[in-house]
Amino acid sequence: MAPENPFGEVLEDVRSIPPSVLVIFGASGDLTRRKLIPALYRLFHEGRLPASFSVIGNSRTSFSDEAYRQRQYEDLQRFLKDTPLEEEEWQRFAKRLFYIPGDMKDPALYQQIGAKIDALSGDTPHEVVFYLSTQPSFYPLAVDMLRESGIHRGAAKRRVVVEKPIGHDLESANQLEEHLAAAFDESDTYRIDHYLGKETVQNILAFRFANGIFEPLWNRRYIDHIQITAAESIGVEGRGAYYQEAGALRDMVQNHLLQVMATVMMEPYTRFAPGPVRDERAKLLRSIRIYKPDEVLSHSVSGQYGHARVGGEDLPGFREEEGVHAEAQTDTYAAVKLFVDNWRWSGVPVYIRTGKRLPKRVTDVAIQFRAAPKNMFAGRGEQDVAPNLMILRIQPDEGISLRFQSKRPGSGMRLRPVGMDFNYGSSFGTRTPEAYETLLLDALAGDPTLYIRQDMVEASWQVVMPILEVWRNTRFDFPNYAAGTWGPAASDAMLAQAGHAWRRP
Numbered sequence: 195m196a197p198e199n200p201f202g203e204v205l206e207d208v209r210s211i212p213p214s215v216l217v218i219f220g221a222s223g224d225l226t227r228r229k230l231i232p233a234l235y236r237l238f239h240e241g242r243l244p245a246s247f248s249v250i251g252n253s254r255t256s257f258s259d260e261a262y263r264q265r266q267y268e269d270l271q272r273f274l275k276d277t278p279l280e281e282e283e284w285q286r287f288a289k290r291l292f293y294i295p296g297d298m299k300d301p302a303l304y305q306q307i308g309a310k311i312d313a314l315s316g317d318t319p320h321e322v323v324f325y326l327s328t329q330p331s332f333y334p335l336a337v338d339m340l341r342e343s344g345i346h347r348g349a350a351k352r353r354v355v356v357e358k359p360i361g362h363d364l365e366s367a368n369q370l371e372e373h374l375a376a377a378f379d380e381s382d383t384y385r386i387d388h389y390l391g392k393e394t395v396q397n398i399l400a401f402r403f404a405n406g407i408f409e410p411l412w413n414r415r416y417i418d419h420i421q422i423t424a425a426e427s428i429g430v431e432g433r434g435a436y437y438q439e440a441g442a443l444r445d446m447v448q449n450h451l452l453q454v455m456a457t458v459m460m461e462p463y464t465r466f467a468p469g470p471v472r473d474e475r476a477k478l479l480r481s482i483r484i485y486k487p488d489e490v491l492s493h494s495v496s497g498q499y500g501h502a503r504v505g506g507e508d509l510p511g512f513r514e515e516e517g518v519h520a521e522a523q524t525d526t527y528a529a530v531k532l533f534v535d536n537w538r539w540s541g542v543p544v545y546i547r548t549g550k551r552l553p554k555r556v557t558d559v560a561i562q563f564r565a566a567p568k569n570m571f572a573g574r575g576e577q578d579v580a581p582n583l584m585i586l587r588i589q590p591d592e593g594i595s596l597r598f599q600s601k602r603p604g605s606g607m608r609l610r611p612v613g614m615d616f617n618y619g620s621s622f623g624t625r626t627p628e629a630y631e632t633l634l635l636d637a638l639a640g641d642p643t644l645y646i647r648q649d650m651v652e653a654s655w656q657v658v659m660p661i662l663e664v665w666r667n668t669r670f671d672f673p674n675y676a677a678g679t680w681g682p683a684a685s686d687a688m689l690a691q692a693g694h695a696w697r698r699p
């Protein structure tokens with residue numbers, strides 16, 4: 195039964211999901227236990243999965259079906275939020291979980307998976323989604339093995355979902371694409387960027403294109419600049435060895451934040467369907483200015499956190515984290531100043547920053563409007579009237595706020611900025627689905643609107659490659675910001691040059 199929210203609205207998905215099998219490679223991994231299985235359980239709890247639906251998990255660790263189910267039960271107790279884990283419901287869900295141990299390099303594994311898909315499908319051809327949630331170095335191999343085994347095709351649709359990162363650089367992204375394209379049509383290839391599955395990022399589309407009042411202002415005439423922030427307060431949390439090879443620009447900007455930027459700045463699509471929406475996103479990404487090597491250092495800042503004592507706690511510097519080289523040149527902070535060279539946005543700077551060990555966890559987009567053409571209140575002691583600011587709050591505290599000037603109560607004409615606020619939680623009174631719920635359901639429904647197309651992957655690598663290249667050949671004086679602060683001074687200086695300043699969320 196479709197769930198209701200407290201306002202009695204039935205949250206029905208208009209799509210029907212066909213009988214399906216989801217095959218997860220990397221089924222004992224962190225992503226599966228923390229995100230995928232909890233998302234599937236919630237979808238099951240809300241009656242959104244088809245009546246005939248099964249999961250086949252694979253990794254090398256040896257589990258029987260029963261042992262794998264028990265392990266998932268324990269993980270759900272830890273990771274399932276806002277949904278009760280009731281025995282009777284769990285038992286019904288558990289019956290749909292199967293596990294096949296084996297090495298992805300072994301051709302026999304794919305035959306076993308194929309046989310299991312057939313057995314679970316019975317007389318009704320089931321659609322199949324292969325979800326690659328292993329180390330990225332296995333993606334090409336897995337796709338080749340799927341193709342060689344023949345199980346990439348069947349009587350009903352078969353698709354592949356690829357987790358991030360899509361390549362380590364443009365070249366490896368293109369290489370991966372060769373493997374993918376040999377096995378699956380582009381329309382059956384689902385590249386995840388889980389930011390696009392976030393409710394608040396999807397809501398940017400509703401906000402922009404379901405309202406008449408904002409879009410006329412959404413251009414260079416009224417917008418002064420845009421700031422996109424994705425700050426984390428945590429460090430690398432034991433993933434230092436992995437992070438050392440990635441860095442903030444690769445890990446966050448190339449994928450998530452350029453996608454958020456495209457969502458905020460793309461042209462209206464002709465209709466809400468995978469082709470038109472992704473065409474506009476891709477077009478926007480292709481319009482981002484690509485820097486020449488001598489432009490990179492004035493339009494980007496690389497940072498790395500050093501040790502600090504915050505609130506009585508000793509926070510290690512990045513180079514002191516486990517698995518990290520003592521002279522690592524990794525960026526744990528990245529800031530870039532980008533431009534979109536099209537008619538709508540010409541000359542409007544877009545500042546993007548992301549980092550670890552910043553003062554708080556927050557992701558938002560701040561649209562800074564131009565100041566009123568003339569300050570009518572200067573003579574009343576109001577020299578600096580702050581321009582309007584709209585903040586699209588992606589996480590936490592999801593919502594949208596608008597800052598505008600108001601008269602302070604009392605005699606005289608003194609001003610103060612005030613806020614108008616929309617808050618997801620209080621407006622809808624219902625829990626916000628996690629991105630993975632949305633994205634898994636979309637993959638099962640065959641709806642790639644919120645997935646990344648290959649031309650988008652290439653366009654975003656083209657933006658970051660020159661920056662990565664120059665950074666690779668530059669020796670930075672790291673660490674250049676203390677853990678618990680808002681990043682390197684050079685980042686503030688980059689904005690100050692244009693008379694701008696980072697917001698302190």
Ligand SMILES: NC(=O)c1ccc[n+]([C@@H]2O[C@H](COP(=O)([O-])OP(=O)(O)OC[C@H]3O[C@@H](n4cnc5c(N)ncnc54)[C@H](OP(=O)(O)O)[C@@H]3O)[C@@H](O)[C@H]2O)c1
Binds near residue numbers: 219220224225326329
């Ligand atoms: N964790 C996250 O929050 C997160 C977020 C976004 C994206 N991702 C992406 O999702 C993917 C998975 O991440 P993760 O954190 O879950 O990684 P992980 O914890 O290291 O899991 C890797 C999985 O692959 C399996 N595996 C390794 N070698 C194998 C082989 N030869 N044959 C079969 N299975 C093998 C491992 O199980 P065995 O050792 O038992 O074989 C394990 O289940 C990565 O690409 C990552 O970038 C993760």
